[in-house]
Amino acid sequence: MSSSEATEAASRNRALWTRLNAKFADANARAQWAREEIGWGLWSIPESDVRVLPELEGLDVVELGCGTAYVSSWLARRGARPVALDVTPAQLDTARRMQAQTGIEFALVEADAVATGLPDASFDLAISEYGASIWCDPELWIREAARLLRSRGTLLFLCDSTLLTLCGADDDHVQERLVRPQFGMYRFEDAEGGGVEFHLAHGEWIRILRDNGFVVEQLIEVQAPEDAATHEIYDYVTPEWGRRWPAEEIWKARKWS
Numbered sequence: 001m002s003s004s005e006a007t008e009a010a011s012r013n014r015a016l017w018t019r020l021n022a023k024f025a026d027a028n029a030r031a032q033w034a035r036e037e038i039g040w041g042l043w044s045i046p047e048s049d050v051r052v053l054p055e056l057e058g059l060d061v062v063e064l065g066c067g068t069a070y071v072s073s074w075l076a077r078r079g080a081r082p083v084a085l086d087v088t089p090a091q092l093d094t095a096r097r098m099q100a101q102t103g104i105e106f107a108l109v110e111a112d113a114v115a116t117g118l119p120d121a122s123f124d125l126a127i128s129e130y131g132a133s134i135w136c137d138p139e140l141w142i143r144e145a146a147r148l149l150r151s152r153g154t155l156l157f158l159c160d161s162t163l164l165t166l167c168g169a170d171d172d173h174v175q176e177r178l179v180r181p182q183f184g185m186y187r188f189e190d191a192e193g194g195g196v197e198f199h200l201a202h203g204e205w206i207r208i209l210r211d212n213g214f215v216v217e218q219l220i221e222v223q224a225p226e227d228a229a230t231h232e233i234y235d236y237v238t239p240e241w242g243r244r245w246p247a248e249e250i251w252k253a254r255k256w257s
């Protein structure tokens with residue numbers, strides 16, 4: 001994808017997230033910022049079960065596509081120094097309101113995750129939970145994450161699983177059958193919402209990570225817990241589906257050089 005296409009994707013996604021922010025962001029952010037335990041994805045699987053984060057004390061962290069920045073708030077409370085970055089001012093405004101309400105402070109930066117303008121080799125951990133990991137071109141944001149990380153730094157991101165994308169119908173409700181071809185999947189246009197998303201097969205993720213100097217350490221295929229309920233906002237997949245197949249996946253990779 002060219003840089004003008006990336007800019008076009010960013011401005012479409014900014015428009016979408018400005019609208020979505022007005023609909024639900026503050027209420028959702030308030031609940032997430034208040035969580036005692038870190039919870040991953042749609043079903044808030046506790047970090048104590050997943051155990052994917054490194055020791056956080058003193059780490060310089062960049063969150064790419066932070067939205068309302070609750071992930072950064074969790075990391076800041078555990079001694080990390082996050083810089084939370086997003087392309088949508090309305091989302092950062094929500095994050096600022098949460099900072100004022102909670103007293104948890106860290107840097108909030110308005111920028112495109114594919115070209116952040118932040119200095120080379122300035123972070124130990126780059127993280128994205130449904131941020132750049134699905135809204136930015138992987139060839140571009142993974143390259144940017146590699147530039148931002150120090151040698152041996154960790155890249156951690158959560159995204160829709162490949163299988164969920166293959167079973168996702170145009171009305172957005174996930175089926176119990178494959179409804180899309182896997183070969184060729186990359187960029188997805190959301191005709192209704194106007195946004196642009198990116199979803200890859202595993203082989204493509206590994207190729208892009210390796211091309212940018214990363215070694216994959218873990219791929220966690222997230223299973224919905226027994227007591228999971230349908231998500232209040234993101235109801236495109238049922239807990240029944242998520243108990244049988246992975247709806248989400250967490251990638252952990254290390255910058256090798």
Ligand SMILES: C[S@@+](CC[C@H](N)C(=O)[O-])C[C@H]1O[C@@H](n2cnc3c(N)ncnc32)[C@H](O)[C@@H]1O
Pocket residue numbers: 009010013014017064065066067068069070071085086087088091111112113114129130131132135136
């Ligand atoms: C689902 S939200 C972020 C998830 C976050 N964990 C949350 O729910 O608040 C997706 C975010 O990605 C941001 N985003 C989309 N394209 C982006 C880009 N090119 N650069 C940075 N952020 C981007 C949107 O503005 C939105 O805030």
